[in-house]
Amino acid sequence: MMRRQPWSTDSRMIMEIISGLIDGRIPVTLLRQGKRPLQSRVIAFYSYRHIPYLLLARPLELRSAYQIQDLLFKIRGMPILGFSCPVTRESDTILATMMPQSLFSLELRQGTRIETPLGSTATFFLRGRSQVNTSVMENISLGGVKLSGQLAHALGPRDLVGPCTLSLAGKDAVISREVTINNAVISRIEKSVKHQVFGVKFELTSVEEQQLREHLEFLGKLKLR
Numbered sequence: 001m002m003r004r005q006p007w008s009t010d011s012r013m014i015m016e017i018i019s020g021l022i023d024g025r026i027p028v029t030l031l032r033q034g035k036r037p038l039q040s041r042v043i044a045f046y047s048y049r050h051i052p053y054l055l056l057a058r059p060l061e062l063r064s065a066y067q068i069q070d071l072l073f074k075i076r077g078m079p080i081l082g083f084s085c086p087v088t089r090e091s092d093t094i095l096a097t098m099m100p101q102s103l104f105s106l107e108l109r110q111g112t113r114i115e116t117p118l119g120s121t122a123t124f125f126l127r128g129r130s131q132v133n134t135s136v137m138e139n140i141s142l143g144g145v146k147l148s149g150q151l152a153h154a155l156g157p158r159d160l161v162g163p164c165t166l167s168l169a170g171k172d173a174v175i176s177r178e179v180t181i182n183n184a185v186i187s188r189i190e191k192s193v194k195h196q197v198f199g200v201k202f203e204l205t206s207v208e209e210q211q212l213r214e215h216l217e218f219l220g221k222l223k224l225r
Contacts, residue, residue, distance in 0.1 A: 022045065028056075116138065161183075166215070
């Protein structure tokens with residue numbers, strides 16, 4: 001079975017996850033649109049009007065909280081986990097007024113982000129272009145995938161992605177599976193000297209969502225053995 005998603009309406013589960021980050025002094029990474037990731041730590045957690053809020057160890061110099069797209073963390077021996085964003089800045093309490101750059105709320109992630117095995121790739125077209133692109137999958141969730149590789153041309157935010165075939169390499173490259181996503185969009189571009197690193201957000205039909213869910217369950221079993 002896959003590790004359960006790091007999100008639930010069950011307050012005990014939320015507290016367990018966040019407390020683990022605090023007690024273990026586990027760093028978190030906040031991914032930003034078109035900018036370098038930010039590193040920080042969660043030092044406190046509380047709930048206000050049924051919305052969870054995280055207090056970070058140091059202020060983040062942001063023009064807008066909506067620059068933040070994902071908050072990720074890595075526990076030793078486990079896949080990458082995290083919360084889907086936007087992370088929104090909390091403003092309704094005295095604590096937020098005192099520390100406006102340190103307090104953030106989180107939204108529901110569509111699926112646990114899981115590291116992909118070596119050899120996992122994505123092959124796709126950009127709408128309006130004829131070149132076939134093949135990139136390495138770094139991690140994936142039900143909501144999208146992070147890719148890296150050398151492409152024939154520069155990417156732009158919101159570029160539409162045509163049919164995208166995800167090829168998942170199995171253990172020792174013996175097992176493999178493929179899923180095709182018909183509609184997706186470039187949602188994040190990160191700067192890299194050697195190659196392009198970018199996020200692709202899926203726009204799934206119900207059939208594609210079920211296929212991808214099975215795909216991720218298969219991957220979760222491989223990673224958590």
